[in-house]
Amino acid sequence: MSTVLLSKAEKSYITAGLKQNPPQRADGRHLTDFRLISLETGIADLANGSSRISIGRNVNDNGGGTEIFAATKLEVESISVAETSEGREGGRLAINVSCSPAAYPHLTQITLEDYQHDLTAILHATLSHSSLHPNNLSIIPGKKSWLLHLDLLILSDAGNIHDALFLAARAALWDTKVPKTRSVEYKAPKSNITGSGANEASDMDVDTAATSGFSTRTHLTHATDFELPDYWDEGEVLNGRDRWPVCVTLNLVPPIHFLDATPQEEAAVPRRLLLMFSFPPSSSSHEPTLQAMRTLGTGELSLAQIKDLIQIGQKHALDLYTALNVKLKDEDVRRTLKAQERFASARR
Amino acid sequence: MSSRVEILNDGGYRSDGRRQFELREVTINLAQQGHADGSAIITHGLTQVLVSVFGPREAKMRSQTIHDRANINVDVNVAAFSAGERRKRSRGDKRILEIASTLKSTFEPVVQTTLYPRSQIDVYVTVLQQDGGLLQTCINGTTLALINAGIPMLDFVCAVTGGVHSTSPLLDLTTLEENDVPHVTVAIMPKTGKVALVTMETRLHVDRFEEIFRLAGEAGKVLHREMKSAVMGRTSALVDAMGSQGTGIDRDGDEPMNTA
Numbered sequence: 001m002s003t004v005l006l007s008k009a010e011k012s013y014i015t016a017g018l019k020q021n022p023p024q025r026a027d028g029r030h031l032t033d034f035r036l037i038s039l040e041t042g043i044a045d046l047a048n049g050s051s052r053i054s055i056g057r058n059v060n061d062n063g064g065g066t067e068i069f070a071a072t073k074l075e076v077e078s079i080s081v082a083e084t085s086e087g088r089e090g091g092r093l094a095i096n097v098s099c100s101p102a103a104y105p106h107l108t109q110i111t112l113e114d115y116q117h118d119l120t121a122i123l124h125a126t127l128s129h130s131s132l133h134p135n136n137l138s139i140i141p142g143k144k145s146w147l148l149h150l151d152l153l154i155l156s157d158a159g160n161i162h163d164a165l166f167l168a169a170r171a172a173l174w175d176t177k178v179p180k181t182r183s184v185e186y187k188a189p190k191s192n193i194t195g196s197g198a199n200e201a202s203d204m205d206v207d208t209a210a211t212s213g214f215s216t217r218t219h220l221t222h223a224t225d226f227e228l229p230d231y232w233d234e235g236e237v238l239n240g241r242d243r244w245p246v247c248v249t250l251n252l253v254p255p256i257h258f259l260d261a262t263p264q265e266e267a268a269v270p271r272r273l274l275l276m277f278s279f280p281p282s283s284s285s286h287e288p289t290l291q292a293m294r295t296l297g298t299g300e301l302s303l304a305q306i307k308d309l310i311q312i313g314q315k316h317a318l319d320l321y322t323a324l325n326v327k328l329k330d331e332d333v334r335r336t337l338k339a340q341e342r343f344a345s346a347r348r
Numbered sequence: 349m350s351s352r353v354e355i356l357n358d359g360g361y362r363s364d365g366r367r368q369f370e371l372r373e374v375t376i377n378l379a380q381q382g383h384a385d386g387s388a389i390i391t392h393g394l395t396q397v398l399v400s401v402f403g404p405r406e407a408k409m410r411s412q413t414i415h416d417r418a419n420i421n422v423d424v425n426v427a428a429f430s431a432g433e434r435r436k437r438s439r440g441d442k443r444i445l446e447i448a449s450t451l452k453s454t455f456e457p458v459v460q461t462t463l464y465p466r467s468q469i470d471v472y473v474t475v476l477q478q479d480g481g482l483l484q485t486c487i488n489g490t491t492l493a494l495i496n497a498g499i500p501m502l503d504f505v506c507a508v509t510g511g512v513h514s515t516s517p518l519l520d521l522t523t524l525e526e527n528d529v530p531h532v533t534v535a536i537m538p539k540t541g542k543v544a545l546v547t548m549e550t551r552l553h554v555d556r557f558e559e560i561f562r563l564a565g566e567a568g569k570v571l572h573r574e575m576k577s578a579v580m581g582r583t584s585a586l587v588d589a590m591g592s593q594g595t596g597i598d599r600d601g602d603e604p605m606n607t608a
Contacts, residue, residue: 044429044430044476044477045394045477046394046429046430046431046432046477046479047429050429058380064380064382064383065382067381067382069427069476071427071429072429073428073429073434075433075434096428096436098425098427098428100398100400100425100472100474101423101425101472102381102382102383102384102387102400102402102472102474103382105383105402105470108408109439149428149429149434151427151428151429151434151436153427153474153476155381155382155398155474156381156382156383156384157382158382
């Protein structure tokens with residue numbers, strides 16, 4: 001959805017510039033250059049994980065650019081057989097994208113909601129796939145599990161919204177800490193039962209260890225509830241957080257493609273291919289998996305073209321993934337250092 | 349059993365270590381956000397609100413225009429992750445509509461709407477985090493965003509929440525305190541000393557009301573200083589940026605060094 005309306009002449013001016021040799025873009029970037037991306041994690045104190053990302057923000061006054069807040073919240077959910085709740089064994093993810101009306105001031109309420117729904121569908125389908133599911137969202141097997149809510153809030157859209165959403169989602173999920181839980185179980189006071197049982201059954205000569213068929217208490221040897229042992233500890237990170245995918249949007253003006261389109265370029269070039277790649281750490285980053293793929297806009301693509309574009313997209317995704325990982329590790333260090341310093345100063 | 353949190357302990361400290369009349373830390377960011385004509389991010393402690401102002405501009409719906417003044421349209425959005433417990437509030441939520449209509453009625457007499465007949469001023473409020481004093485933060489943020497957008501106003505509108513714990517008044521309440529003590533939000537116009545808004549949803553003894561009302565008014569004046577200095581800072585930064593191109597004069601007030 002483009003945020004600007006362009007005339008035919010403007011559109012052809014932009015596409016002509018892109019097709020030129022060497023290609024020309026309004027801001028002087030190369031076709032495969034990104035604008036400046038800035039990222040910060042841990043911006044929402046009340047969330048389990050959060051991030052704020054902006055693409056193409058003006059460095060002088062922090063204005064302009066695509067800006068997204070993402071935050072995760074964990075909720076305890078009970079798994080029931082009766083299908084009354086949606087809780088599932090091993091936890092589940094719920095992803096939601098919402099747009100501030102300030103980001104799309106020209107859209108009506110109804111169009112905005114449709115657009116939110118479109119974006120939510122793309123993110124939810126990609127990120128909540130079982131191949132990416134973190135395996136530490138379970139609390140008590142068969143009883144309780146974590147429901148991970150990921151909320152993304154678009155504050156402003158200056159192009160390339162899909163890449164930005166996936167970057168923000170990856171950063172927030174990376175930052176998420178699952179509270180440590182300890183299972184609590186109820187044990188019937190055994191010595192007491194056997195003691196009294198032995199007294200009563202001494203004449204009858206029956207096995208005292210055998211319990212009454214009506215007593216359900218001793219069957220509950222598995223955990224029934226849980227507690228949070230470390231109140232002050234933030235918990236552990238999501239398992240397999242390396243796997244969360246990154247998205248690259250290839251904007252297509254056959255025979256060329258370009259990355260990180262501005263709103264004007266998006267309006268001029270409506271055809272796009274979204275590629276979401278995941279880089280599992282085990283397979284030495286050369287063997288990424290294509291988690292999702294989607295074409296937007298009208299027009300056709302041949303299979304041969306798509307094959308080429310996937311190859312190219314994989315290269316760009318790897319660059320983006322590497323850069324993002326460096327930044328995320330950097331943020332981890334920054335925040336742990338900050339926390340340590342604060343702790344040290346508090347103790348002094 | 350978990351012990352109950354003391355609202356105000358014997359030493360005169362509150363649950364977050366503040367004194368009775370101490371306000372939380374206020375940070376104000378007036379940088380441009382997206383395409384908005386004016387915007388402000390304001391935090392009172394852990395409560396954070398982003399306000400974007402568009403306009404005065406042509407109304408999206410012609411039926412919304414008023415022939416002799418501008419229409420102020422307020423839209424409040426609460427981020428799902430903003431509160432302690434995740435909750436997705438839909439647009440039609442009563443609580444949100446109430447905040448929006450309170451903001452609208454607070455600012456309608458303050459903004460000089462008569463200067464822009466048949467136009468619309470859109471105020472989009474996004475609540476990013478909430479820990480008490482939501483309405484006060486929304487009001488202060490809207491004031492700053494309107495000023496930042498260059499919309500003429502009669503005065504600042506500065507709001508503070510006050511509460512009364514048994515007989516001792518408290519200012520700038522957190523969620524924890526709001527849940528426990530009766531509280532009132534007061535918005536004042538510091539230059540004239542007029543009151544733009546008083547709202548209270550809980551019961552408060554009438555004898556206590558005057559004291560807290562007076563205190564909140566004074567606190568509003570303190571906030572006004574903070575807000576004014578933020579606006580001045582932003583404006584002088586803009587003037588500096590413009591001045592450095594046009595004239596060669598040092599804008600920071602230093603005398604040029606005489607090397608002769």
